[in-house]
Amino acid sequence: MKEQAKRVIESWLVIEYLSTGKLPYSDEQKPLFEGSKTSLNSFSQIKKGNKSFIYFGIYRSYQMAEIIRRFFKDESEIYNEDTSLNYSLSIQINDEGKYIENSIFIPKIQFLLKEIFSSSFSNASLERLNKAMQRALDTLEVEMQLIFSQGVTSEALDMTQKLIKLHFGLESLLDREIFTLQNRSSKNEPIEVNSLIVSDLETVLMSEELSPALEKYINGEETFKTIDENRDLITQLLDIEKLPAGRWPSNNNFKLSLMQQVAVNSIINEKKDIFSVNGPPGTGKTTLLKDVFANLIIERAQNMASFADPTEAKERTGSFDLKGFKVHTYQLAERIKGFGIVVASSNNGAVENISKDLPKNKEIIHENDHVAEDEIGFSEMIKDVNLFPEYVNYMFDGETKSKPTNSFDNYWGLFSAPLGKQTNISKIFDVLLTNFQLEDGSEELSLYNQLKKERFVQENWDQACQKFIDIQQQISTEKDIIKEHAETVVKQEKLNIQLADYAQALVLIAEKLKRLEELIATNEDKITKIDQKKALLPKIAWYKRLLRQVTGKNDPIIEEYNKQILTLLNENEDTEEQSQKLKSDRETFSQKQASLTKEFSLSEGRLAELTEHFDKDEYQLFNDEMWQTENYDKRQLSVPWLTKRLNYLRGSYFIQALKLHKLFNQANAPIFFSAFTIINRRRELNLNNQEERELLRESWSIFHLMIPVVSTTFASLGNMYRGMGMGSLDYLFIDEAGQATPQAAVGGIWRAKHVIAVGDPSQIEPVVSLEDSLFKTVQDAYALEEKYLSKTTSVQSLADRANQYGMMKPNGERVGVPLWVHRRCLNPMFHVSNDISYDGKMVQGATPEAANKGRIVWLDVKGEVKNKQYVEEQAQALLKQIIDSSHLRNIYVISPFKAVVEQTKAYINKHASDFTKVSSQEVKAWSKTSVGTVHTFQGKEEDTVYFICGTDEKTEGAANWSCQKANLLNVAITRAKKEFIIIGDYSRFKHKSYYQTVAKYSNLERLENGVRK
Structure with a gap:
């Protein structure tokens, strides 16, 4: 590993250390001594084999931020305080209520801040830190054993709190709260997000090797070709001979846009180590990924078809003893491997949505799925394949499993699954491996047993x-x-x-x-x-x-x-x-x-x-006329070569590839029990043993024959693929890459042969709680550029620099392959986003008639703030607009400020019984999921969006903060498909950056007795 790369990764490790100590979130988390007291006797009433976790020295993130800001003399104001809980020390208690030896854990932030506050921090600090930490752990271990020698008592808890203050000197920070998570099984242990990313970074550093993708991710790609509007390059990439064989079987009338097809062709044909796509909101990032997924399945099916007898594609290599449970082991033919797909993100909701949406009926079963009357439609084809659609219900739809009336009521088949956290993995593998009882009391076979039951027929x-x-x-x-x-x-x-x-x-x-x-x-x-x-x-x-x-x-x-x-x-x-x-x-x-x-x-x-x-004007030729400047919109909306019949055949090809997978898996059913079992019990493997690591890797290759696509957060990726080394993953697709910190993806990129990052730097930037001063301190210590260490650096920004293809924005920023056709928002929301964030390069995908049916309304509402940025008159105005609505589910309420969101929720819930067409329970459920900060809604869309500005003349700094960049407003306005209603002081906001563009396109209205005038 070169010195530069080592310094970069080590600096990211320091940043993660500074973010450790987040209290693992759980609904079962309980405070001790505060409010409703938890009985200390409960620690001795733990289920056999389970354990409890106790967290000491609790503080809120913003409290630590204030200490750091005072040290660096930073007087700038924080407008959205991070109220998340952190801890200073944790221990574990066994099922007898006794302290588990050597279970003490101290987040490294405690030691790092000592180094920084003593002004002795340097690139040699980690070595000192590890030594200091080990000394503290040795000392505290002895003390913990003495303190908890009589089990969990009030005295032991108090002494531990005092001990923390003595060791870490943070008396002004810590309160008396202690939290506990009790009675946890090994499958359900709390996991701290940052600690898993830390583990991945440490693994990569210890390996002293960089994968080709990670090397480019860190060092960038020197050869750069501007692709936007590059006729020669686009013509070369879109040659008909380079059109991928298959496509996702969507409506035959639907075609990708020009740059979507450029991205798909590049990914499939060139198979670069790392590639990036920059897609503004609604430009079809997930849509193009579906075409990529389809072609990877087709490539594997082409290799499968080369076997006259599919059982010859495997070789039995022996057996393996999993602590008394013996399984046979198998080796797949090399040409069958290499097609596993992992979709990862920092945004759990976004990444789970992809894996849960792909198997849904609407993704394949729809109208316009054939061209000629005598042709079989996609719906009929996919039903004939019968890829276990009922088992998708069992995996996705809650603890209570009920057999759907029709197997295809909800899903077309098993194609993808959300993994990552252990609860997800357990849920999926329970259905894969174990027969289970349905809600009606009948027994259903595990998916493996069902596969085994379906006999393979050579014919x-x-x-x-x-x-x-x-x-x-x-x-x-x-x-x-x-x-x-x-x-x-x-x-x-x-x-x-x-x-x-x-x-x-x-x-x-x-x-x-x-x-x-x-x-x-x-x-x-x-x-x-x-x-x-x-x-x-x-x-x-x-x-x-x-x-x-x-x-x-x-x-x-x-x-x-x-x-x-x-x-x-x-x-x-x-x-x-x-x-x-x-x-x-x-x-x-x-x-x-x-x-x-x-x-x-x-x-x-x-x-x-x-x-x-062909039908008249069915496919587009890219001739000289098409490349004229005035045809920019038409060009971006078009793709050469594609016809409805070709689309139909390419979609059919993908479904037939799935058919081959189904039959291939039937022929090789025994390999799945072994693979599923090994993955499910991977914690029992000795991953220091090369043979067992290879066994796990082979098991994942077999797993992806059954479930081609899985999703995970970056935080869970390292744990899920623990023991899987460099190059062990085939394809890593990074979703919402603009939201992810650069270090979050390091473990995944290091493990992957091919990395495709998809996102938009003009939307939400990474959510980082660390102060700028800490980034600058680490940057100076490791002599690194700001592009590696800043609050705005993201996976997307580094992946864009690693991509051979891209474009330079007017501000000098280099981005990856851009997508320009927007298909979500009507005008004028589209115009606002295009003007403030994309230099007018986006193209409206809706027809002119449909596109002009949207609207923006500015409700001019003034008032004085009552709590930070919250103006009650604006919450009142919102309530008057929605109180008679029967379609709350079609409405989002967004604000840049946490205080506005929290107080608005409280105000709505207070008046929940006043709603005329929905119950108070429905109102409260709606406000919980549909009222939030801008960050909450990245990747989502709804018909109507209300945007509450908040602030008054005394909090003008907060108002100016909300429009420092276009990102917040861009994300907010592009959540609205049909209607965007902004509630705020028009006279103050209309001249502010980006808000002035909203004002330009809006209809100004005022409220008189609750009526808009």
Whole structure:
């Protein structure tokens, strides 16, 4: 590992250390001594084998931030305080209520801050830190054993609190609260998010190796090609021969946008170590990923089809003893591996949505899923495959499992699953491995047993492979027709130009011949006239003629006439030569014209035949006209080559690939029990043993045959793939990469062969609670640039620098492949977002008629703040707008400020019983999920969004903070599909950055007795 990369990763490790100590969130978390007291006797009433966790030295994040800011003399104001709880020390208690030896844990922030506050922090601090930490742990371990020798008592808890203050000197910070999580099984232990990222960073550092993707992620890609509006490069990437074989089977009328297809082609064909896509809101980032997923499945199916007998794609390698439980072990053929897909993000909700949405009916079962009347639609095809849709219900839909009335009521099949945290993994693997009882009392087979029950039939495999090959050939034929049609159109255009050129040339030749003939005639006339003049000359006496003969001198007049005649004769001779040359050219051109006319006629006939294959204007040719500046919108909305039939065949190809997977898995059913069991019991493996690590890696390869796509947060990725080293994951797709801190993805990128980051730096930046001063301290200590260490640095920003393709924004920022066609918001919300964040480059995807049906309303509401930025009059105005609504589920309420959100929720809940068309319970449930800060709604959308500005003249600093950048307002306004209603002081906000653009497009209204005027 090069020194630069090591310093970068170590600096990120320090940043994570400074973020450790977050109290693990759980609904079962209980405070001791505060409010309703928890009985200390409960510590001795723990289920056998379980344990409890006790957290001491509790403080809120903003309290620590205040101490740090005072040390660095930072007087800037914090407008959204981080109220999350942190702890200073934790211990574990066994099922007998006794302290578990060596279970003490101290977040490293406690030691790092000592280094920083003593002004001795440097790149050598980690070594000192580890030594100091070990000394403290050794000392505290002895003391903990003594303090808790009688179990958990009030005295022991008090002594531990005092001990923390003694060791860490944070008396002004700590309160008396102690939290506990009791009676936790090994599968349900609390996990601190940052500690898992720390573990990944430490693993990468200890390996002293960088994967190709991680090396580029840190060092960047020097070779950079601007792709936005680059005709030559886009034409090259979108050549019909590079069109991926398959697609996600969405509506056949639907086509990707230009830059979506560029991204898909690049990912599938070039298989770069790291690639990035920059997509503004609503530009179809997930849509393009679905096409990528489909093609990876197809690639594996193509390899599967190469086996006449699918059982030959595996080899039994022996058996393995899992603590008395023996399983057979298998090795897959290499060409079957390499297609596992992991989708990761810092945003748990966003990443789970992807894996839970892909198997939903609406993703494949829809109208317009076939082209001709006699064709089978996607709905019928996918139902024929029968990819265990009822088991998706069992995995996704809660603890109570009920069999759907129709297997396809909710899901089309098992394609993806949310993993990551242990509760998710347990839930999925329980269904995979264990028979279970349904709500009606009947027993349902585990998915493995169901697979085993479905007997493999060789004939089915042969037929499926043949159909797969047939569809592939049909796709090839269709592409050939399209290619020939396109080439014929181009040929016709060229022939037209050539024929026009020849016609013009023949006209010019005729004109020139006419002029030459006229010139010859004119000269001959001149010669005649000269001869006539000569004849009229007086006759010369005989002695003068004799003298001229003797002297050799002619009559000067006659000599001049002869000279003129000679000149005219020579000129006519030259003219005649030119004329003959032109006549020869005329003959040649006429022959070529006739030949081209014949060729044009034949080509025209062929074009007519080919054109009958397509609907009018069905596919787009990217000719010179398409690339003209005025056709920018049309160009971005279009993709060359694609027809409805080709889309149908490519979607069918993907479904048939799934069919091959189903049959392949039936043929190899025994391998799944082993793989599922090994993954589910991976904690029992000795991952220091190379053989057992390879066994786990092979098990994951087998797992992805059954569930191709899994999702996880970065925090859980390291734990889920513990023991899986560099290059052990096939494809890592990073969603909402602009929200993720750069260090969060290091473990995933290091493990992955191919990394695709998708996000938008113009939306929400990473949520970082550390102060700028701490970033600057670490940056100086490791002599690093700000691009690695700042509050705004994200996975997206580094992935963009690592991508060979991209564009430079006007501010000099380098981004990845940009997407420009927006399909979520109507105007004018689209216009506001486009103006404030994307330099007008986005293109409205809706038809002009539909696009102009949106609206922005500015409700001018003033008032004085009551709590930080909260203005009660604005909450009142909101209530008056929604109190009679029967469609609360279609409404979001957003504010930049936590205080406004919390107080608005409280106000709505207080008046929940006043709502006229929904129950108070529904109102409270709605406010819990649909009223929040801007960060809460990244990646979401709804018909109507209310945006509450908050603030008054005394809190103008907070108002200015909300529009320091366009990001907050951009995210807020692009949540609204149809209507955006801003509630705030119009006279103060209308001149502020970005708000002035909202004001420009809004209708100003005021409230009089609750009525908008």
